[in-house]
Amino acid sequence: MLRVGALLICALAVFTACGGAAAPAAPAAGAPAAPVAASGCGPKGSGSLSILGTPQEEYIQAVAKAFEAECGIKTTYVRLSSGEALAKLKADKANPQFSVWWGGPADGYIAAKGDAVLENYVPKNAEKIPAQYKDPSGLWTGIYVGALGLAVNTKILREKNLPEPSSWADLAKPVYKGQISIAHPASSGTSYTFVSTQLFLANRDVDKTFAYLKQFHQNVLQYQKTGAAPARQAGQGEVAIGVVFSHDTVAAIEAGFSDLKVVFPSEGTGYEIGGMALVAKAPDPVAGKTFMDWAASAKAQEIGQTVKAYQIPTNADAKVSDKSVKLASIKTVSYDFQWAGDQKKAIVDRFSNEVAPQPR
Amino acid sequence: MVRALTREPAVALMAMGVTAGIALTLLYPLASVLGELVAGENGFDLTPLVRVLTSPVARTTIGNTLLLGLLSGLLATLVGLAFALATGRVATGPLRTALRYAALLTLIAPPFALALATIFLFGRQGLITKHLLGMEVSVYGLAGLLFVQVVTFFPVAFLIFDGLVRHMDPALEEAAGNLGASRLRVMRTVTLPLLRPGFAAAFLIIFVESLADLANPLLIGGDFNVLASSTYLAIVGEYDTRKAVAYAFVLMLPSVIAYFVQRIWVEQATVVTVTGRASAGTLRGFGAGVSAPLLLGTSLVAVLVVLLYAAIIAGAFTQLLGINNSLTLDNFRFVLFGIGSRAMSDTTFLAAVAAPLATLFGFLAGWLVVRTRLPGRSAFDYLTMLGAAAPGIVLGLGLLLAFNHPPLLLSGTAAVFVIAFSIRTAPLAMRSSIAALLQIDPQLEQASANLGAGTLTTLRRITVPLVRGALLSGLIFSFARNMTALSTIALLVTPNWRIMTAQILNEIDAQRLGSGAAYSTILIVIVLSTVVLLRRLFGRSALELAA
Numbered sequence: 022m023l024r025v026g027a028l029l030i031c032a033l034a035v036f037t038a039c040g041g042a043a044a045p046a047a048p049a050a051g052a053p054a055a056p057v058a059a060s061g062c063g064p065k066g067s068g069s070l071s072i073l074g075t076p077q078e079e080y081i082q083a084v085a086k087a088f089e090a091e092c093g094i095k096t097t098y099v100r101l102s103s104g105e106a107l108a109k110l111k112a113d114k115a116n117p118q119f120s121v122w123w124g125g126p127a128d129g130y131i132a133a134k135g136d137a138v139l140e141n142y143v144p145k146n147a148e149k150i151p152a153q154y155k156d157p158s159g160l161w162t163g164i165y166v167g168a169l170g171l172a173v174n175t176k177i178l179r180e181k182n183l184p185e186p187s188s189w190a191d192l193a194k195p196v197y198k199g200q201i202s203i204a205h206p207a208s209s210g211t212s213y214t215f216v217s218t219q220l221f222l223a224n225r226d227v228d229k230t231f232a233y234l235k236q237f238h239q240n241v242l243q244y245q246k247t248g249a250a251p252a253r254q255a256g257q258g259e260v261a262i263g264v265v266f267s268h269d270t271v272a273a274i275e276a277g278f279s280d281l282k283v284v285f286p287s288e289g290t291g292y293e294i295g296g297m298a299l300v301a302k303a304p305d306p307v308a309g310k311t312f313m314d315w316a317a318s319a320k321a322q323e324i325g326q327t328v329k330a331y332q333i334p335t336n337a338d339a340k341v342s343d344k345s346v347k348l349a350s351i352k353t354v355s356y357d358f359q360w361a362g363d364q365k366k367a368i369v370d371r372f373s374n375e376v377a378p379q380p381r
Numbered sequence: 382m383v384r385a386l387t388r389e390p391a392v393a394l395m396a397m398g399v400t401a402g403i404a405l406t407l408l409y410p411l412a413s414v415l416g417e418l419v420a421g422e423n424g425f426d427l428t429p430l431v432r433v434l435t436s437p438v439a440r441t442t443i444g445n446t447l448l449l450g451l452l453s454g455l456l457a458t459l460v461g462l463a464f465a466l467a468t469g470r471v472a473t474g475p476l477r478t479a480l481r482y483a484a485l486l487t488l489i490a491p492p493f494a495l496a497l498a499t500i501f502l503f504g505r506q507g508l509i510t511k512h513l514l515g516m517e518v519s520v521y522g523l524a525g526l527l528f529v530q531v532v533t534f535f536p537v538a539f540l541i542f543d544g545l546v547r548h549m550d551p552a553l554e555e556a557a558g559n560l561g562a563s564r565l566r567v568m569r570t571v572t573l574p575l576l577r578p579g580f581a582a583a584f585l586i587i588f589v590e591s592l593a594d595l596a597n598p599l600l601i602g603g604d605f606n607v608l609a610s611s612t613y614l615a616i617v618g619e620y621d622t623r624k625a626v627a628y629a630f631v632l633m634l635p636s637v638i639a640y641f642v643q644r645i646w647v648e649q650a651t652v653v654t655v656t657g658r659a660s661a662g663t664l665r666g667f668g669a670g671v672s673a674p675l676l677l678g679t680s681l682v683a684v685l686v687v688l689l690y691a692a693i694i695a696g697a698f699t700q701l702l703g704i705n706n707s708l709t710l711d712n713f714r715f716v717l718f719g720i721g722s723r724a725m726s727d728t729t730f731l732a733a734v735a736a737p738l739a740t741l742f743g744f745l746a747g748w749l750v751v752r753t754r755l756p757g758r759s760a761f762d763y764l765t766m767l768g769a770a771a772p773g774i775v776l777g778l779g780l781l782l783a784f785n786h787p788p789l790l791l792s793g794t795a796a797v798f799v800i801a802f803s804i805r806t807a808p809l810a811m812r813s814s815i816a817a818l819l820q821i822d823p824q825l826e827q828a829s830a831n832l833g834a835g836t837l838t839t840l841r842r843i844t845v846p847l848v849r850g851a852l853l854s855g856l857i858f859s860f861a862r863n864m865t866a867l868s869t870i871a872l873l874v875t876p877n878w879r880i881m882t883a884q885i886l887n888e889i890d891a892q893r894l895g896s897g898a899a900y901s902t903i904l905i906v907i908v909l910s911t912v913v914l915l916r917r918l919f920g921r922s923a924l925e926l927a928a
Contacts, residue, residue, distance in 0.1 A: 077890070078884075097877075100874075102890075103617070103620075104614075104617030104620050107620050108620075113781070113792070115786045116790070207618060208614035243521045243522065245603070246598070249890060256704070256892070257506060259519070273892040369619075373438045377604075378441075
């Protein structure tokens with residue numbers, strides 16, 4: 022017992038010693054600053070920046086590192102999924118920990134509108150970003166776009182002797198019974214993008230859309246919890262087709278799911294916008310604004326493709342990786358984010374009550 | 382003696398410490414969440430709760446949650462009991478050692494790892510189901526979830542029954558045998574009734590664990606929605622904290638009810654088996670009718686566990702298991718030299734600090750409940766259990782809400798993580814302490830008191846050595862749990878402290894199953910080496926558990 026006690030005291034001592042000296046160094050190394058090009062860095066900043074990031078971690082890490090190197094502002098980050106990030110911002114409201122929220126679907130930023138956790142700021146390089154990728158009031162600015170597509174496992178299609186699907190209409194055909202994976206729209210923004218895409222294709226005719234969804238439902242093996250999971254399920258051959266954002270499929274192919282390919286449905290597809298915004302009462306608003314100016318620049322937006330983040334940059338001057346889809350090359354639906362956001366609750370409730378419980 | 386205890390200053394001090402601990406680290410955060418439940422924008426408002434209780438979808442979810450918890454609790458308790466009996470009474474030599482290792486292995490399963498391994502081995506394209514047996518089954522849903530949960534949770538039951546089986550007085554069974562009872566009858570009328578407190582404790586803990594489990598329903602639940610995943614997804618997918626809190630509130634009710642039921646059961650069934658009197662004789666075997674199925678069943682489960690772990694390790698050393706099986710070290714390079722190195726040291730440090738704190742707290746709370754007549758002492762028991770009964774995601778939210786403003790501005794510090802880990806594992810340390818204390822005849826402590834020892838001396842010299850096994854298993858369990866906790870800390874991560882499980886979630890989200898498996902493998906190695914280290918520190922005999 023004495024030894025247990027000694028260990029405890031020891032642990033306590035270590036704890037208090039380390040508790041005081043928390044905050045180990047930031048992951049970003051203090052590399053020598055590169056000359057400031059057209060990056061929108063402005064004068065050398067001092068201060069420090071905490072980013073709340075939602076895209077994949079290497080993407081955030083690379084962006085934080087590059088920003089610190091270019092603008093000389095010490096930068097740390099945390100990655101949280103969109104909903105967790107918003108919950109954290111709301112909970113932290115009285116004592117915000119982060120200066121900017123960077124990345125993650127615009128519907129999260131739209132949902133944050135009522136909570137006063139974000140502050141209007143239009144970054145300097147934003148004029149290079151088309152109006153449909155920005156909030157009209159200046160609350161958030163789009164930094165990348167991701168197009169919805171199908172993750173098709175060609176090996177499974179061959180094994181099962183199934184034709185390759187080429188349209189949304191195909192997905193409702195009985196041959197694909199039990200071979201489609203998609204998340205539930207209540208829990209996943211990806212899946213809700215799919216539902217609203219069908220709504221826009223049907224000219225916002227809700228009944229017509231639900232007639233389609235009920236047929237589609239017959240082919241779904243099970244509804245997954247998170248948006249990108251269907252790419253993995255299709256990659257592992259659990260199903261033949263996953264409905265996901267195309268950059269998730271590309272990431273899965275890069276991770277080794279070599280039987281996958283991306284297919285864009287012929288009727289046209291929907292897309293998400295990745296936003297960024299200044300946090301209200303941010304600990305260092307100047308650093309936050311400097312970061313947003315920089316992040317809207319073409320140069321900053323080209324970082325993604327170097328770390329396998331194949332979302333499409335919104336800045337018209339930014340180069341697009343040949344692994345990304347060029348938005349101009351695929352047919353998109355005319356997507357109204359505000360309308361889709363406003364309808365979400367009613368549509369998702371109807372889906373949960375009318376579609377998901379149907380036997381199949 | 383009992384009255385003397387309550388009057389002693391040391392006891393009063395302990396009671397105050399435990400009270401303060403519970404109030405600050407558990408009740409205050411939960412009250413913050415409750416505030417979120419009832420406080421709408423225009424004052425008192427219960428709309429989200431009413432909506433959750435009246436919607437048919439939510440009712441199905443509630444039914445699913447209870448069904449899964451009951452089945453998981455029953456099955457895992459039985460499997461754990463079988464392992465305790467097989468290793469304590471039947472198996473010998475290397476087989477016994479192998480079974481014990483297998484039974485403890487899944488205590489250190491990182492979240493997602495077993496579910497991923499299950500999909501790989503038993504999924505539609507599964508190595509065993511499709512390629513070996515030629516079947517096409519889907520593991521998504523209740524069956525897969527139940528399988529993963531039983532494999533994950535049965536070690537909890539094993540640990541509880543193991544202590545009881547070891548402390549069983551051979552004289553009791555011998556007496557029954559001498560009176561002419563058959564071996565099966567001895568088993569039914571003597572052995573199993575002696576283990577009765579274990580049944581209640583094991584079932585309760587696993588039921589609650591099953592309810593709070595987040596990672597497995599997320600990955601392998603499919604259409605089968607449970608309250609924990611609905612709570613998480615209400616925040617993550619719907620941006621609706623109040624709806625999440627309403628789900629969480631509903632989720633806590635069955636846990637609390639289960640707890641009361643088990644209390645009544647245990648109080649009726651208290652059996653004293655460790656007395657001051659020397660007992661003669663050794664425990665006998667059960668006879669082939671019982672032994673053979675026991676050995677066969679437990680060996681099968683053990684093989685299954687080993688296969689699952691082999692799949693995780695294989696996943697860490699291949700490009701992408703099942704799709705591109707070429708060997709590689711890239712996954713480890715990514716984890717060790719990439720983002721993951723900080724996560725490893727941070728997580729290990731926090732877990733190592735929290736584990737002894739939780740164990741000590743749990744033991745003191747348990748001792749106060751069992752050995753004193755403090756008014757309201759059962760509240761310690763009941764309130765501490767809230768830490769295990771509350772879904773992790775809600776505790777995390779509560780800690781975030783409670784500690785991000787003065788007077789306790791702890792947001793972003795190590796203290797928040799230590800609290801988050803401790804309130805989650807203290808309940809098990811307390812339950813196993815209570816179970817162990819109930820087996821010990823108070824006369825032993827009374828004798829010490831009569832000889833003039835103070836309460837603290839008695840605690841230190843008599844009580845603690847007697848329940849040492851329970852304390853050590855609590856310590857190991859706490860550390861392993863801390864290393865593998867996900868839902869509690871998901872909302873607490875900051876740039877200052879990185880947590881491995883959160884990194885695994887990121888990897889799986891980004892489709893990199895290989896580096897997820899590499900992380901998991903490293904996590905398993907860290908926990909296993911800690912167990913070995915503890916064995917060195919406390920001596921082989923004190924930690925028979927691990928072998």
